[in-house]
Amino acid sequence: MHRRTFFRTGVAAGLASLTRPASVLAYEPPPIRRAGPLRLNSNENPLGLAPAARSAVIEGLTEANRYPLVAMAPLREAIARRHGTTPGHVLLGNGSTEILRVAVAAGTMGATGTLIVADPTFEDVTDYAKPFPYRTVRVPLTSGFAHDLEAMREHARQADGPAVVYLCNPNNPTATLTDCAEIESWITEAPERVFFVLDEAYFEFVDDRRYRSFDQLAVTRPNVLVVRTFSKIFGMAGLRAGYGIAHADTTARLNGYATQITPNHLAQVAALASLEDPDVIARGRAANARGRRILTDVLDELNLEHLPSHANFVMHHIPGDLRTYQRRMRERGAWVGRPFPPMLSHNRVSIGLQAEMEEFAGILREFRQKGWV
């Protein structure tokens, strides 16, 4: 494995975390008296925007009345450097959701297409397919909560014409991994009419040795798109910035479906500052590990089965009706995940700050005392 490739893997990110000073890893924002609810419903980063990104936004206000072109090339270059490639392989979007939209819009290539997704998985892709001539095939996860690559592959094989395969790894809402070697073996054998969308939104949270990015494969193969976001480890969900990595021909083709000049200037400068801050990733990973430990401890204590989490959220079992549980949580001041059918006996809870997870643990114990979980 090349050194550069190595440093892009989740494992390497883990090692990098270990080398940051303890003060960086221990960072949590100063406790604020929260007026609102516990927001554990959208897999956001509780640390907030990186301080450097915050300063960049304030400085960027002097350019707010100008079309956002000055920071676009530097951002594209910084992203390209991060993936050991060149700017022509980078597709910028108004959140990674725009990249998903564009991939779906371009995917049928005028014909009737087949969209193959896991069940459950992140919903945006199937939402975006609605106005286009897609037949959507939902393939249940395996008993180990991985993508059922065998079954998906069979659907792609049977598809008549273009197929779009969406692989969210780690998967949302389960936080579980699908074996990268198996994905790669499928991709390298698939015909070009099968277009792979690899959503790596939670890439930086993964510690598994077998996990890796498909960015290099995306650069070289026209039917592979890797999707990344600034909404998770970089704490920028409100600023809507994401990107795709793809073959230069694919980038050019997909750009035809994108909204012009996205994301906005403030999102661009915040993303650039976040990429240049050496502590953002390590700090986010460390905080996530602390919060996840508190959460999994209370789930274990209460014997609530949970899936192994490789991201900034945990899917755990809930006895009884999920909607009742979610409503009671909301009444108690905690927002937790939406329902993800068909997993209607599980709840997705996002990982917050230490104090927030302790508060959530307290609520769960109350619920147990009331016989609600």
Add this chain to the structure above:
Amino acid sequence: MHRRTFFRTGVAAGLASLTRPASVLAYEPPPIRRAGPLRLNSNENPLGLAPAARSAVIEGLTEANRYPLVAMAPLREAIARRHGTTPGHVLLGNGSTEILRVAVAAGTMGATGTLIVADPTFEDVTDYAKPFPYRTVRVPLTSGFAHDLEAMREHARQADGPAVVYLCNPNNPTATLTDCAEIESWITEAPERVFFVLDEAYFEFVDDRRYRSFDQLAVTRPNVLVVRTFSKIFGMAGLRAGYGIAHADTTARLNGYATQITPNHLAQVAALASLEDPDVIARGRAANARGRRILTDVLDELNLEHLPSHANFVMHHIPGDLRTYQRRMRERGAWVGRPFPPMLSHNRVSIGLQAEMEEFAGILREFRQKGWV
């Protein structure tokens, strides 16, 4: 005319300007020693972001790590109030360009469509049509630089299947008006397969008595979309916020093609603050009138013919090669408009601050001395 309708017209905006205090109307930002070029190339607002919008962005940073949902409903409501309608008629976008993209993507309705545009006009619409099955018809402007409604109408009549008609009024790049009564008479007689996109990006700059918005027609007719932007009078080009006003069925249909949750949180709060600031529009109109006067005076002085401007830019004649002129301007430190074929003997120049227009006037006089214009 209803009082509410009256206050939405350009004329009313003009009257409103007169009623603001002189200190508001005279406002120009403090002179900064400009490091960069004179930016007169993108019809941006030289006054910058409104102070209230600036504060709203800085306050909004505490929400930057959360998906931008808290300010979305208030923004939609404020826009609806502005147009005397309800939030279900408002389509939010990442700049008005996203609304144009969505209209084009939705416009063929699966069949082969005809896209009818003026020549020249704003280019985004034809750019967005490229990947879709459109036949694009470019209809030259009349000798008075209005849309040639007769000719466009004939193309729509002959179109076999869905047609999208794009009317930019005032038109970019000419800043000229097309008669609203004639547009209305076409719309009210057209079959539903003809979809009208009325781009009112420069609405607030217009003073002509016969000019008006088509927002009320858009609310009631499913085949009319009015497009507005925060990039011009509101000085938010870098923040990418725009919207559409349409029938509720149309809004729902077009939303299927939009990127989810746009614009971003900072753009939302800036837009909301700008709408609530009573001085933004009057101040922008007054500054534009001052700058336009300096510009048209020097064009008259040098006998450079110019089209009557109803916006924040002026299209004027250039003897000789346009690209040479634009290059020389760039070398001299002034960015002016791109070429707009087929009008290759005209240059589009945006209206800047008083000091900027005086600088530009000086450059033009220099060019005259050199025999370049």
